[in-house]
Amino acid sequence: MYVVTGEEMHRIDRYTMEKIGLSEETLMENAGQAFCRQLFPTVGLEDRLVVLIGTGNNGGDGFVIGRILKEAGFLVDVIVIPREEKIRGTALKHKRIFENSGHEWITFREVQEHFEQLLTKYTIIIDAMLGTGMVGTPRWPYSDVIESVNGATGRVIAVDIPSGVTATEEKHEVGINADQTYTFQAAKISNFLYPAAFCFGEVHILDIGIPRIALENTFETRKLITDEKVKNSLAVRKQNAHKGVSGKALIIGGSIPMTGAIVLTTGACLRTGAGLVTVAVPDKILLGIAQKTTEAMFYPLPQKNGEIEIIPSHFPQDKTLSAYDGIAVGPGLGRNNKHNLYDTFNDFKGNLVIDADGLYHLVDELDKWRGGREGGPTIITPHLGEMARLTGKTVEEVELQRFRISKQFAMEYKVYLVLKGPFTIITAPDGRQWVNQTGNESLAKGGTGDTLTGMILGFLLQHEYITDAICNAVYIHGKTADELVKSQDILSVTASDIIEVLPKVLHSSRYQT
Ligand SMILES: NC(=O)C1=CN([C@@H]2O[C@H](COP(=O)(O)OP(=O)(O)OC[C@H]3O[C@@H](n4cnc5c(N)ncnc54)[C@H](OP(=O)(O)O)[C@@H]3O)[C@@H](O)[C@H]2O)[C@H](O)CC1
């Protein structure tokens, strides 16, 4: 499942038409047919339907949908919003097919005076006004129509994308608030960006017959993480494995005011397969943490200001960091002391995960990180606020352009970047991106990020491919929250609950049918 911008979708369409030879008329017919196949099981003969039609190909889809619904015997009105003569190209062809089939439509002008009143009679409103070709903000009369539809009581289904929302990372002012969006062939990027995401409602991605090669050949990959992908890529353990080959993790962090973070990271890391976990914390808090993490081993480190004084590159027993396969640094680390993360970890050959206060320290030495570290891969896991600090942008700017900003940063600093939030985005250093759809607002709580860090580290130790490990961790983490809210109030979920339910969710994800 791909995620595209409007411009990319047009490139894909062009490839399909010019290189493959499928015509736009066929694609439009397929789009209308696919839309109606999705709609039919949810609609009854008692429903009153209306299709609102615009000038472009989105409107063309509307004529196909109107025709199929009328042919099927449904009570459906078709209202053309712009002046009739503006309809052109393939949309005009399908308008003629609609008319030649003996069906009638009315103009918005005819009903403009009592439009809001008219809308009250429809139980289903199909929005085929503006699609991926809309530029800027909707002009009149669309602006008024959108407002009226948003005030109506009927179920609103958007064709491809809610009118008024662009398939870009631009801010939009006004858009249809759809109950459902039936989108064609690939998810549209704004579906994963707030506030636009609010407009989409429940989204169904419908196949309209565009061959896979057209998608693969025409844009840089941006994909959805699917149940299928996770199920097929979860790591398996060899029958003859032992703890020494199941991954040795080192987790560095913890401070007097924040003892819980590292406990959560450790718990999650153990629950996602780490063979041996060592926890490096300030000596003063070691005992308290040890009581909560039975299976871990410990390195007490000298403390200053209640935090680790300085992260050493030589650890007392194992001599060097190279005794570990993966390291996570940052949970509860604190910000009072200065740490040279780049110098400490540059040569480390395993996976290095930097989170939370680790990211705080990273900002001060970003110049050194440009181009990546020499020893091995680095994974960073910022939330919006941390990403804003890393890039010198505002939270609003990052939120609006989460894909573009992630990609720029990941490519420049050669890191795997996990931009957390609703629809977490994972970006590889080569710019490929994955979007996660699991999880819910119960995760908006302290400690859930620490849990994710532990899961990412745990999976990294098991997986051959870094992106699989990260995508699976993000997906399963979200899924735990989805599982928890089935029996627990959305306000009550805690990070500890996530660790508790994690084994069950991991098991069901592996064996889901
Ligand atoms: N994905 C596929 O393979 C297919 C998608 N289809 C559908 O086609 C649309 C995209 O079609 P397109 O014609 O490119 O775009 P629109 O339907 O959005 O219409 C663009 C026209 O709308 C007018 N416009 C542009 N901006 C505004 C604005 N701000 N306010 C008002 N009007 C605006 C403009 O027309 P004018 O006559 O006013 O100049 C644009 O030309 C896609 O979303 C799918 O639904 C196809 O069915 C084929 C397969």
Ligand SMILES: [K+]
């Ligand atoms: K639309």
